[in-house]
Amino acid sequence: MTASLLEVNDLCISRAGHEVVSGVSFALQPGSDTAVIGPNGAGKSTLVQALVGLLPHQGGTIRLLGHTLPRSGRLPREVRDQVAYLPQKLLLDGRFPLSVSEFVRLGCSPCCNHRKAVPAALERLQVSHLRRRLLSELSGGELQRVLLAFCTVHPRKLLVFDEPRTGLDPQAAVQLQELLQQLRLQEGLTILQITHDLSMVRRSSDWVLCLNRALCCQGPPEHTLSREELERLYGRDYVLYEHSHHH
Amino acid sequence: MAPELISSLSLWQEPFMQRALIGGVISGILGGWVGSIAVLRQLSFFAEALGQASLLGISLALLVGLSPPVLLWPFALGFAWLLRELLKRSSLSADALLSLMCSGALALSVVLLSSLPGARLSLQQLLFGDILGIAWADLLPLTLLLVVTLAYGVTSRRAQILISVDPVLARSRGVAVETHRLILLGLLALVVAASIKAVGVLLISGFVVIPACVARLLSRSFNVYVLLAAAIGALSAVVGLFGSAVFNQPSGPMVVLVQALLFVVALLAGRWVGQTTTAASVDRAR
Numbered sequence: 001m002t003a004s005l006l007e008v009n010d011l012c013i014s015r016a017g018h019e020v021v022s023g024v025s026f027a028l029q030p031g032s033d034t035a036v037i038g039p040n041g042a043g044k045s046t047l048v049q050a051l052v053g054l055l056p057h058q059g060g061t062i063r064l065l066g067h068t069l070p071r072s073g074r075l076p077r078e079v080r081d082q083v084a085y086l087p088q089k090l091l092l093d094g095r096f097p098l099s100v101s102e103f104v105r106l107g108c109s110p111c112c113n114h115r116k117a118v119p120a121a122l123e124r125l126q127v128s129h130l131r132r133r134l135l136s137e138l139s140g141g142e143l144q145r146v147l148l149a150f151c152t153v154h155p156r157k158l159l160v161f162d163e164p165r166t167g168l169d170p171q172a173a174v175q176l177q178e179l180l181q182q183l184r185l186q187e188g189l190t191i192l193q194i195t196h197d198l199s200m201v202r203r204s205s206d207w208v209l210c211l212n213r214a215l216c217c218q219g220p221p222e223h224t225l226s227r228e229e230l231e232r233l234y235g236r237d238y239v240l241y242e243h244s245h246h247h
Numbered sequence: 248m249a250p251e252l253i254s255s256l257s258l259w260q261e262p263f264m265q266r267a268l269i270g271g272v273i274s275g276i277l278g279g280w281v282g283s284i285a286v287l288r289q290l291s292f293f294a295e296a297l298g299q300a301s302l303l304g305i306s307l308a309l310l311v312g313l314s315p316p317v318l319l320w321p322f323a324l325g326f327a328w329l330l331r332e333l334l335k336r337s338s339l340s341a342d343a344l345l346s347l348m349c350s351g352a353l354a355l356s357v358v359l360l361s362s363l364p365g366a367r368l369s370l371q372q373l374l375f376g377d378i379l380g381i382a383w384a385d386l387l388p389l390t391l392l393l394v395v396t397l398a399y400g401v402t403s404r405r406a407q408i409l410i411s412v413d414p415v416l417a418r419s420r421g422v423a424v425e426t427h428r429l430i431l432l433g434l435l436a437l438v439v440a441a442s443i444k445a446v447g448v449l450l451i452s453g454f455v456v457i458p459a460c461v462a463r464l465l466s467r468s469f470n471v472y473v474l475l476a477a478a479i480g481a482l483s484a485v486v487g488l489f490g491s492a493v494f495n496q497p498s499g500p501m502v503v504l505v506q507a508l509l510f511v512v513a514l515l516a517g518r519w520v521g522q523t524t525t526a527a528s529v530d531r532a533r
Contacts, residue, residue, distance in 0.1 A: 012265070054418055077421070085419040091414060097285070097463055097472035098408060106405055106420075134467060 004029045005158060005190050006051065012059030013050050020046045024060070028207075033184060035201040035221075038211040039234055042190065044194045045088070045107070047211060048160050050087040051192070054236075065157060067090045076188050081088065084151035089161040090143075092136050100138070100146050101131040107150040114153075117227045121153035125179065139185070141172030152183060161193040166198070179205055197210060198225060258492050263379055270381040271437075271484030271502070273389045274442040275458075279480025280400055281356055281438045283473045284431060286348060288412040291456045293330065293432070296345045297439040298451030300326045300352040302373060304440070306359035320438045326352075326458070327436035331429070362506070376447035376499030378488060396434055403427060408469055445484070446499035457506035458483065464510075464517040466475035479509060 004027040020107045021043040023174040028034055036044050040225060049055045053075035067079050075083065079180060079199045080224040084107075103119055122128045128140065138146060151159055163172040164180075177200055183189050195201060201208060201221055208224040210216040210233045217229050258264050285294060305324030307409075308315040313533050328346060337344055360370070372380070406427050409417035414424050448452040458479040459472075466472035487502030494501070 035483055049415075052456045053417055054415065075421075080421050085416075087413060087415040087419075090416065095463055096412070097466040098412065102408075102468055102470075103412070106409060124437060132467065 010060035011026060011057055011062060013046055013055060013057045015046060020213065021239065026209055026215065026218055031184065031188050032207055033205050034209060035205040036194045036209045036211055037201060040213045044211055045162055048162060051158055054081055056246040066238065071231050077185055080152065081095040082157040083160065084156045084163065085160045086147055086151060086162065087174060096134065096136040098135045100127065100133050100135060103135050104146065104149045104153050104211050109154045112154050117153050121149040124147040139174065140167045142166065144176050148179065156189065158192065163194050164167045165195065165197055188221060196229060201225065220234040250374040260266050266383060266386065267488055268376045268485065269386055270389060270487050271378055271445055272392050272481045274445045275480030276477045277393055277396055277438045278455045279441055279458040279477035280396060282434050282459040282472060283408055283476035285435055286456060286463065287461040290435065291452060292342060292345045294439060294455045295452035296330060296449050297323060297327060297436050299349045301440055301443050303352040303356040303449045305373060306356040309363055310359055320437060321334045323436040323440035324433055327432045327489065330337055331432055371497065374447050374449045377498040378498035381444060385444065392437055392441055413450035430527060435489040441491045446502055450499045450503045453503045453506065457503065461510050464513040483509060
């Protein structure tokens with residue numbers, strides 16, 4: 001049995017005096033692809049932000065890459081360098097004067113040789129041709145690839161995404177998922193992603209966390225995406241909708 | 248026109264013109280750098296509010312019998328901090344709150360100035376600047392501010408970009424977002440206070456914002472954008488000062504007028520460059 005990359009025990013997170021995540025426990029194995037699913041307002045973004053040190057937690061423990069995170073949430077430098085987090089959407093405005101290669105270079109750690117690392121990351125994500133384009137000129141699919149290049153320009157162990165396929169057309173969403181799987185296999189990355197795309201979870205993820213403030217269930221997709229579990233997570237109306245949608 | 252031009256050229260040998268030139272170039276570089284970041288963070292109206300509040304700082308200094316520059320810098324810092332706290336705590340939108348504070352400060356300063364026994368400063372100089380009145384003593388704090396600002400700009404480059412792209416992304420990469428925001432607001436307040444003498448209260452926001460807008464139209468990388476904004480700030484100060492001497496006009500409007508003209512040129516050039524780039528991309532795609 002390999003040691004877990006991330007271990008969460010009885011985690012409780014409050015925001016503005018209200019408990020948003022309650023008693024959550026799970027572990028991520030190295031090289032796994034884990035999906036966090038649940039209705040809006042279930043605490044998914046809060047949970048992953050606490051895991052990467054963006055939010056404090058009030059109860060329980062988070063052990064990431066062998067380090068126990070302080071309640072205040074700040075990641076130690078040696079842990080932060082091995083974890084990449086991408087928020088749901090970037091707040092980029094119109095003509096933001098930043099080229100793709102400049103942006104990807106910002107993902108380098110101080111010890112990394114950016115002259116080699118940036119072109120290699122752009123090549124790996126098949127976006128070398130975009131290196132001189134402005135970040136704000138990219139399409140949704142192109143931007144997601146460039147963000148992945150930013151995340152992986154420095155070798156990381158854990159990638160955490162908050163709904164990476166939001167706003168992408170179905171083709172771009174599939175391509176992005178294929179790239180993620182490729183990165184996972186080639187670089188041994190562990191992936192944790194929030195998503196609403198249950199068909200993608202069925203195809204690609206090997207572990208699913210069903211969250212609605214507390215964990216309703218967790219396990220491989222074939223068990224957690226059953227009709228009964230989804231009904232428990234989303235309510236009866238959602239399952240009726242999915243049923244009528246497929247027929 | 249020719250004799251006026253010759254006499255204005257000979258003016259450059261005068262110490263007051265040399266001081267004005269040095270002061271103008273330093274203020275231009277400062278305004279260009281701080282403006283380039285402020286525009287990316289959508290703080291343009293913040294600069295406007297700080298400019299108008301500076302008049303209140305000057306009025307208060309005169310009321311208590313202090314030299315305006317002595318009170319202006321700490322007053323600008325305090326006002327910036329107050330604005331930030333109000334923006335954090337108020338349920339009002341940022342533009343409404345800034346408008347309220349801006350108008351309130353301006354109204355109070357006009358009432359204070361008019362109630363002062365025997366006005367000791369020309370309102371025109373306060374509103375539109377008097378760059379020729381810069382003394383050698385004014386250049387020392389301005390130079391110190393330039394050194395501090397440029398050192399901070401170079402060392403915080405990565406943080407500035409990441410915060411401008413997305414504050415949450417920046418925090419996930421270990422950037423102390425709130426600290427950098429506070430430092431930037433402080434520097435913006437000091438640059439506004441330091442540049443009031445050159446361009447005046449009414450035009451200070453244009454002085455800070457327009458070079459960044461020009462640079463933004465012409466830049467395709469962050470480094471070029473910041474350097475170009477600082478260069479445009481300095482160049483427009485020199486040309487504006489020259490125009491002020493030739494046409495015997497207040498310095499502030501002349502500097503900002505040069506910046507506005509550069510913006511129109513950049514707009515036309517940007518369209519031309521955009522069309523050329525698009526055509527070249529289409530050619531490459533073929």
